[in-house]
Amino acid sequence: MDHIFYQTKTYFSNTGDVLINSALIEALRAYGAVHANCSDDIPQYFLDALGIRPSERVSSNKETDFIASVLSCAMKSRKNGDRVFVFSGPGDMYGGGLKLVMRNLASALVFPLFRLYGVHIVRIGRSVGPISKLMAFSERVRCAFLTHYYVRDSWSLARCRKHGMKKVKQCPDLSWLYDSDHAKRVNTTNTVMVNLRNSIFDEQDAAFVEDTLQKCEELLCALNEYLGGKMKVCVAYQIAEDKAFSRVVYNRLSDRFDVQYIEQQLRLDEFEEYYGAVDYHITNRMHSLLAGYKYGSLPIALIDTKKHVKIAATFFDCSLTELMIDIHERESGKVVQRLAANREELLQRIFDCEKKQTEEMKRILDGIFEGCTE
DSSP: OEEEEEOOOSOTTBHHHHHHHHHHHHHHTTTSEEEEEEETTSOHHHHHHHTOOGGGEEEESSHHHHHHHHHHHHHHHHHHTOEEEEEEOOEEEEEOOHHHHHHHHHHHTTHHHHHHTTOEEEEEEEEEEEEOHHHHHHHHHHHHHOSEEEESSHHHHHHHHHTTOTTOEEOOOGGGGTTTTSOOOOOOSOEEEEEOOSOSSSOOOHHHHHHHHHHHHHHHHHHHHHTTTOOEEEEOOSBGGGHHHHHHHHHHHTTTSOEEEOOSOOOGGGHHHHHTTOSEEEESOHHHHHHHGGGTOEEEEEEOTTTOHHHHHHHHHTTOGGGEEETTOSOOHHHHHHHHHTHHHHHHHHHHHHHHHHHHHHHHHHHHHHHOOO
């Protein structure tokens, strides 16, 4: 039997993180018994949103309790022939101040002990942005003890290889797995969702905000023209920290368009309700782009294509770059109208891409569990 310990810690206020973590947990259930870290510092609402079953919860007061649970299981498994895995990783890595580097190194101290007791350590689903030399060093140390390390786009892979992390391989973004069996459709509501953040790497930039808002207005004007003046707009947010800016967006757009404001943060169990009621969603949030299409809405990535590398790399890897509109481009109205005219064809391409990506992830997970023989 395989025991799969899951490191649940992530960005709790981000519904996109709920999506990718829940997708991975659901996939791992096919390979063994899941044991998820449910320590006291993880909010209960986050655990509930992930759908972690009571039998899968590893309760602990601190991180060392979870580590002890892994080691205890590993010692028992050596006697009865079971295998133990530890999975972690979904999210982003960028920057690298001294505190972050030290935290990274400290977390790696237990890895040699895990390996000594035959535990397979898997990191999967991470993006790697620009990182400091010290951060790269700390990640190389961690990488040395990992059994498998997968990043979610080719640009992250190239960056890791540049920093000497040769063990790293590529696996598609985990969001492709989520609700991939849902019946595909193309919505017809004349409604556009706007879901925007006010920064790229959580660094406030007034110029970025103004360029984003101006380009969003330009795209909406073009879509309204294409729809014969019948367009409606809804402004939403998936991350708690985006709430204040979503109100700014609403106030900016309400003078020019028929706009509805969704007061509450979109939850994972509400995605079908909201994305299923719009034809397009204009966003610079990764897991808004890779969620809404599942329910019939065409994603339009409104980004700085040179700096917003996580989205740009993912769309590049999937040959969907025409769905990206740079906030610094001139005259994008005709571009978005062409997207609207080819919406059904573009959605079908995304549906086909989802099928290909989920098959690749299944192949990778099969390889992880079939290839580990200890």
